[in-house]
Amino acid sequence: NAGVTQTPKFRVLKTGQSMTLLCAQDMNHEYMYWYRQDPGMGLRLIHYSVGEGTTAKGEVPDGYNVSRLKKQNFLLGLESAAPSQTSVYFCASSLWVANTGELFFGEGSRLTVL
């Protein structure tokens, strides 16, 4: 089983450029999430989705947009990248709302903004 797959795994952007990170899960999970991981700060939730066609803001949503057009896919977009968005991004999915159930993470996408 592939589980949660993220593409690309690495990307370097210049300030002001745009890009999209793609997350795909094959577990038929309803809930999907985008986190960023920065040294000494753990995992912080950017946006999440409780089902196809729905999205909601997390803890640090500014500068990001998301879309969930298909149940298995969750896209994270950066319209105008800034150096502060240099981070490792993790997508996750869960069968139940993550408050009370396991999160399944992808392997991460390392983004550098110059």
Next chain:
Amino acid sequence: GENVEQHPSTLSVQEGDSAVIKCTYSDSASNYFPWYKQELGKGPQLIIDIRSNVGEKKDQRIAVTLNKTAKHFSLHITETQPEDSAVYFCAASRDTGGFKTIFGAGTRLFVKA
């Protein structure tokens, strides 16, 4: 706002020794406490979790304890092995509406052979 404090940030132990990681949460409504292990270049993976109606849970060499009164919970790894070397995250969340899981900052565990 709510937060989860995790200590220590780095922990080095000799193979075979025990390792303990401690977390404190601020949201008294939290009722679910998972622990995730992140190996180098990988995403976090759930290793054990505990709910607020349980004080202790054990799975082979790993155990988690919860003190709701003090809002503390801890991860205990016994008989550590080199493959236990990783970053460990604690988290706290509640199921009373919305989505709110707060992660600790992580503990990097080194197990020396």
